Amino acid sequence: MSAGASLTPGAPSLALRRRRHALPGLGVSLGLTLAWLGLIVLIPLAALAIKPWELGPSGLLEVLSEPRVLASLRLSFGAALLAALVSVPLGLLLAWTVTRYRFPGRRLLDALVDLPFALPTAVAGLALTALFAPNGWLGAPLAAAFGWQVAFKPAGVVVALVFVALPFVVRSVEPVLRDLPLDAEEAAATLGATRLQTIRRVVLPALLPATITGFGLGFARAVGEYGSVIFIAGNMPMVSEIAPLLIVVKLEQFNYAAAAGIGLAMLLLSFAILLALNLWQRRLRRGRA
Structure with a gap:
Protein backbone atom coordinates (compact mmCIF):
# COMPACT_ATOMS: atom_id res chain seq x y z
CA MET A 1 0.00 0.00 0.00
CA SER A 2 1.40 3.39 -0.93
CA ALA A 3 2.14 6.04 1.67
CA GLY A 4 -0.49 8.42 0.29
CA ALA A 5 -3.28 5.81 0.27
CA SER A 6 -5.97 5.83 2.94
CA LEU A 7 -6.14 2.98 5.42
CA THR A 8 -9.94 3.21 5.62
CA PRO A 9 -11.87 2.33 2.48
CA GLY A 10 -13.81 5.30 1.10
CA ALA A 11 -12.13 7.85 3.40
CA PRO A 12 -10.32 10.69 1.61
CA SER A 13 -6.60 10.91 2.17
CA LEU A 14 -5.01 13.72 4.18
CA ALA A 15 -3.32 15.15 1.09
CA LEU A 16 -6.64 15.20 -0.78
CA ARG A 17 -8.35 17.00 2.12
CA ARG A 18 -5.60 19.61 2.12
CA ARG A 19 -5.95 20.16 -1.62
CA ARG A 20 -9.66 20.89 -1.24
CA HIS A 21 -9.01 24.15 0.65
CA ALA A 22 -9.51 27.08 -1.69
CA GLY A 56 -23.26 54.94 37.58
CA PRO A 57 -26.26 55.60 35.33
CA SER A 58 -27.17 58.80 37.14
CA GLY A 59 -23.60 60.08 37.11
CA LEU A 60 -23.18 59.31 33.42
CA LEU A 61 -26.46 61.03 32.60
CA GLU A 62 -25.37 64.03 34.64
CA VAL A 63 -22.11 64.28 32.71
CA LEU A 64 -23.79 64.01 29.30
CA SER A 65 -26.49 66.52 30.23
CA GLU A 66 -24.03 69.27 31.16
CA PRO A 67 -24.61 72.36 28.95
CA ARG A 68 -20.94 72.46 27.98
CA VAL A 69 -20.99 68.82 26.88
CA LEU A 70 -24.23 69.22 24.93
CA ALA A 71 -22.89 72.35 23.22
CA SER A 72 -19.68 70.59 22.19
CA LEU A 73 -21.54 67.54 20.87
CA ARG A 74 -23.96 69.78 18.99
CA LEU A 75 -21.07 71.69 17.40
CA SER A 76 -19.06 68.57 16.50
CA PHE A 77 -21.92 66.67 14.88
CA GLY A 78 -23.59 69.72 13.35
CA ALA A 79 -20.35 71.00 11.84
CA ALA A 80 -19.39 67.52 10.61
CA LEU A 81 -22.76 67.02 8.91
CA LEU A 82 -22.62 70.48 7.36
CA ALA A 83 -19.04 69.95 6.19
CA ALA A 84 -19.96 66.61 4.62
CA LEU A 85 -22.96 68.20 2.88
CA VAL A 86 -20.79 71.03 1.53
CA SER A 87 -18.17 68.51 0.40
CA VAL A 88 -20.68 66.61 -1.77
CA PRO A 89 -21.23 69.23 -4.51
CA LEU A 90 -17.61 70.37 -4.32
CA GLY A 91 -16.38 66.78 -4.53
CA LEU A 92 -18.67 65.96 -7.45
CA LEU A 93 -17.46 69.04 -9.30
CA LEU A 94 -13.80 68.20 -8.67
CA ALA A 95 -14.24 64.56 -9.65
CA TRP A 96 -16.10 65.56 -12.82
CA THR A 97 -13.41 68.10 -13.76
CA VAL A 98 -10.50 65.72 -13.18
CA THR A 99 -12.22 62.79 -14.92
CA ARG A 100 -13.95 64.32 -17.93
CA TYR A 101 -11.64 67.16 -18.98
CA ARG A 102 -8.05 67.44 -20.13
CA PHE A 103 -6.28 70.72 -19.34
CA PRO A 104 -2.85 71.91 -18.22
CA GLY A 105 -2.37 71.29 -14.52
CA ARG A 106 -4.96 68.51 -14.31
CA ARG A 107 -2.49 66.07 -12.74
CA LEU A 108 -1.43 68.72 -10.24
CA LEU A 109 -5.07 69.33 -9.29
CA ASP A 110 -5.62 65.60 -8.94
CA ALA A 111 -2.60 65.35 -6.63
CA LEU A 112 -3.73 68.31 -4.52
CA VAL A 113 -6.97 66.49 -3.74
CA ASP A 114 -4.96 64.02 -1.66
CA LEU A 115 -3.08 66.75 0.21
CA PRO A 116 -5.27 66.51 3.38
CA PHE A 117 -4.38 62.81 3.58
CA ALA A 118 -0.65 63.51 3.72
CA LEU A 119 -0.56 66.88 5.48
CA PRO A 120 -0.31 66.75 9.30
CA THR A 121 -3.54 68.02 10.75
CA ALA A 122 -1.78 70.56 13.00
CA VAL A 123 -0.05 72.06 9.96
CA ALA A 124 -3.39 72.26 8.16
CA GLY A 125 -4.94 73.98 11.17
CA LEU A 126 -2.15 76.55 11.34
CA ALA A 127 -2.39 77.25 7.60
CA LEU A 128 -6.18 77.65 7.71
CA THR A 129 -5.92 79.93 10.72
CA ALA A 130 -3.36 82.12 8.96
CA LEU A 131 -5.60 82.33 5.89
CA PHE A 132 -8.91 83.05 7.64
CA ALA A 133 -7.71 85.13 10.60
CA PRO A 134 -9.09 88.70 10.72
CA ASN A 135 -5.79 89.92 9.24
CA GLY A 136 -5.25 86.91 6.97
CA TRP A 137 -5.22 86.76 3.18
CA LEU A 138 -8.82 85.55 3.03
CA GLY A 139 -10.10 86.66 6.41
CA ALA A 140 -9.37 90.34 5.93
CA PRO A 141 -11.25 90.67 2.58
CA LEU A 142 -14.23 88.71 3.96
CA ALA A 143 -14.35 90.94 7.03
CA ALA A 144 -14.04 94.12 4.97
CA ALA A 145 -16.57 93.17 2.29
CA PHE A 146 -19.20 91.24 4.24
CA GLY A 147 -18.29 91.62 7.91
CA TRP A 148 -17.72 87.88 8.20
CA GLN A 149 -15.29 86.44 10.72
CA VAL A 150 -14.39 82.83 10.01
CA ALA A 151 -11.47 82.08 12.32
CA PHE A 152 -12.17 81.60 16.04
CA LYS A 153 -15.86 81.06 15.31
CA PRO A 154 -17.99 77.96 14.54
CA ALA A 155 -17.58 78.86 10.85
CA GLY A 156 -13.88 78.14 11.22
CA VAL A 157 -14.70 74.66 12.48
CA VAL A 158 -16.80 74.01 9.36
CA VAL A 159 -14.03 75.27 7.06
CA ALA A 160 -11.47 72.98 8.69
CA LEU A 161 -13.81 69.99 8.49
CA VAL A 162 -14.57 70.63 4.81
CA PHE A 163 -10.82 70.59 4.22
CA VAL A 164 -10.48 67.08 5.70
CA ALA A 165 -13.78 65.64 4.37
CA LEU A 166 -13.60 66.77 0.73
CA PRO A 167 -11.04 64.19 -0.50
CA PHE A 168 -13.24 61.29 0.65
CA VAL A 169 -16.09 62.42 -1.58
CA VAL A 170 -13.79 62.95 -4.57
CA ARG A 171 -12.05 59.59 -4.25
CA SER A 172 -15.33 57.73 -3.71
CA VAL A 173 -17.02 59.20 -6.78
CA GLU A 174 -14.07 59.33 -9.15
CA PRO A 175 -13.73 55.56 -9.90
CA VAL A 176 -17.46 55.22 -10.56
CA LEU A 177 -17.38 58.26 -12.83
CA ARG A 178 -14.44 56.85 -14.79
CA ASP A 179 -16.26 53.55 -15.36
CA LEU A 180 -19.59 55.19 -16.20
CA PRO A 181 -20.32 54.54 -19.91
CA LEU A 182 -21.06 57.52 -22.11
CA ASP A 183 -23.79 55.72 -24.06
CA ALA A 184 -26.59 56.85 -21.77
CA GLU A 185 -25.41 60.46 -21.89
CA GLU A 186 -25.19 60.37 -25.68
CA ALA A 187 -28.65 58.81 -25.92
CA ALA A 188 -30.10 61.52 -23.69
CA ALA A 189 -28.45 64.19 -25.84
CA THR A 190 -29.88 62.71 -29.04
CA LEU A 191 -33.36 62.71 -27.44
CA GLY A 192 -33.10 66.44 -26.84
CA ALA A 193 -32.09 66.56 -23.19
CA THR A 194 -30.00 69.50 -22.09
CA ARG A 195 -26.67 69.00 -20.40
CA LEU A 196 -28.18 69.86 -17.02
CA GLN A 197 -31.04 67.39 -17.51
CA THR A 198 -28.58 64.67 -18.52
CA ILE A 199 -26.52 65.22 -15.38
CA ARG A 200 -29.56 65.37 -13.12
CA ARG A 201 -31.43 62.36 -14.53
CA VAL A 202 -28.66 60.11 -15.88
CA VAL A 203 -25.33 60.83 -14.20
CA LEU A 204 -26.32 61.74 -10.64
CA PRO A 205 -28.57 58.67 -10.04
CA ALA A 206 -25.68 56.42 -11.08
CA LEU A 207 -23.31 58.28 -8.74
CA LEU A 208 -25.68 58.39 -5.77
CA PRO A 209 -24.45 55.22 -3.95
CA ALA A 210 -20.82 56.31 -4.28
CA THR A 211 -21.78 59.82 -3.20
CA ILE A 212 -23.42 58.44 -0.05
CA THR A 213 -20.25 56.45 0.64
CA GLY A 214 -18.11 59.56 0.29
CA PHE A 215 -20.52 61.52 2.47
CA GLY A 216 -20.35 58.86 5.20
CA LEU A 217 -16.55 58.65 5.07
CA GLY A 218 -16.21 62.42 5.14
CA PHE A 219 -18.60 62.71 8.08
CA ALA A 220 -16.81 59.96 10.02
CA ARG A 221 -13.46 61.66 9.42
CA ALA A 222 -14.77 65.11 10.33
CA VAL A 223 -16.69 64.26 13.50
CA GLY A 224 -13.56 63.11 15.31
CA GLU A 225 -11.17 65.67 13.84
CA TYR A 226 -8.95 67.42 16.36
CA GLY A 227 -5.65 68.75 15.05
CA SER A 228 -6.87 70.95 12.21
CA VAL A 229 -9.75 72.38 14.28
CA ILE A 230 -8.28 73.47 17.60
CA PHE A 231 -6.21 76.28 16.04
CA ILE A 232 -8.96 77.86 13.95
CA ALA A 233 -11.88 77.24 16.32
CA GLY A 234 -10.85 79.53 19.17
CA ASN A 235 -11.95 76.81 21.64
CA MET A 236 -14.42 78.99 23.53
CA PRO A 237 -16.68 76.86 25.79
CA MET A 238 -20.32 76.89 24.72
CA VAL A 239 -19.35 78.63 21.45
CA SER A 240 -16.56 76.99 19.46
CA GLU A 241 -15.41 74.06 21.61
CA ILE A 242 -15.58 70.67 19.90
CA ALA A 243 -16.26 67.40 21.70
CA PRO A 244 -12.79 65.86 21.09
CA LEU A 245 -11.21 68.89 22.76
CA LEU A 246 -13.57 68.55 25.73
CA ILE A 247 -12.50 64.89 26.04
CA VAL A 248 -8.87 66.05 26.22
CA VAL A 249 -9.84 68.60 28.88
CA LYS A 250 -11.49 65.87 30.96
CA LEU A 251 -8.41 63.67 30.61
CA GLU A 252 -6.15 66.50 31.75
CA GLN A 253 -8.40 66.81 34.81
CA PHE A 254 -7.95 63.04 35.41
CA ASN A 255 -11.70 62.57 34.99
CA TYR A 256 -11.31 59.46 32.86
CA ALA A 257 -14.84 58.18 33.34
CA ALA A 258 -16.37 61.45 32.13
CA ALA A 259 -14.02 61.54 29.14
CA ALA A 260 -14.97 57.97 28.28
CA GLY A 261 -18.65 58.85 28.66
CA ILE A 262 -18.37 61.67 26.11
CA GLY A 263 -16.44 59.36 23.80
CA LEU A 264 -19.11 56.67 24.16
CA ALA A 265 -21.82 59.17 23.28
CA MET A 266 -19.88 60.20 20.17
CA LEU A 267 -19.38 56.55 19.23
CA LEU A 268 -23.08 55.68 19.52
CA LEU A 269 -24.25 58.77 17.64
CA SER A 270 -21.71 58.21 14.85
CA PHE A 271 -22.66 54.54 14.59
CA ALA A 272 -26.36 55.39 14.33
CA ILE A 273 -25.77 57.95 11.56
CA LEU A 274 -23.44 55.66 9.60
CA LEU A 275 -25.84 52.74 9.99
CA ALA A 276 -28.68 54.85 8.56
CA LEU A 277 -26.48 55.87 5.62
CA ASN A 278 -25.47 52.25 5.03
CA LEU A 279 -29.08 51.07 5.03
CA TRP A 280 -30.05 53.87 2.63
CA GLN A 281 -27.20 52.96 0.30
CA ARG A 282 -28.15 49.27 0.35
CA ARG A 283 -31.74 50.13 -0.45
CA LEU A 284 -30.66 52.25 -3.41
CA ARG A 285 -28.49 49.44 -4.76
CA ARG A 286 -31.29 46.94 -4.46
CA GLY A 287 -33.63 49.33 -6.25
CA ARG A 288 -31.15 49.72 -9.10
CA ALA A 289 -30.67 45.96 -9.34
Missing part, protein backbone atom coordinates in the same frame (compact mmCIF):
# COMPACT_ATOMS: atom_id res chain seq x y z
CA LEU A 23 -7.32 29.39 0.43
CA PRO A 24 -4.24 27.70 1.92
CA GLY A 25 -3.52 28.90 5.43
CA LEU A 26 -7.01 30.30 5.92
CA GLY A 27 -7.19 29.21 9.55
CA VAL A 28 -3.89 30.82 10.50
CA SER A 29 -4.54 34.06 8.62
CA LEU A 30 -8.10 34.30 9.97
CA GLY A 31 -6.88 33.70 13.50
CA LEU A 32 -4.21 36.40 13.21
CA THR A 33 -6.74 38.81 11.70
CA LEU A 34 -9.22 38.25 14.53
CA ALA A 35 -6.45 38.59 17.12
CA TRP A 36 -5.28 41.92 15.70
CA LEU A 37 -8.90 43.07 15.36
CA GLY A 38 -9.50 42.26 19.02
CA LEU A 39 -6.35 44.01 20.21
CA ILE A 40 -6.76 47.14 18.10
CA VAL A 41 -10.54 47.58 17.88
CA LEU A 42 -12.63 45.36 20.14
CA ILE A 43 -10.70 45.65 23.40
CA PRO A 44 -10.41 49.48 23.26
CA LEU A 45 -14.10 49.76 22.38
CA ALA A 46 -15.00 47.44 25.25
CA ALA A 47 -12.95 49.58 27.63
CA LEU A 48 -14.67 52.69 26.27
CA ALA A 49 -18.07 51.10 26.88
CA ILE A 50 -17.23 49.89 30.41
CA LYS A 51 -15.29 52.84 31.86
CA PRO A 52 -18.16 55.41 31.95
CA TRP A 53 -20.32 53.13 34.11
CA GLU A 54 -17.97 53.74 37.03
CA LEU A 55 -20.03 56.91 37.48
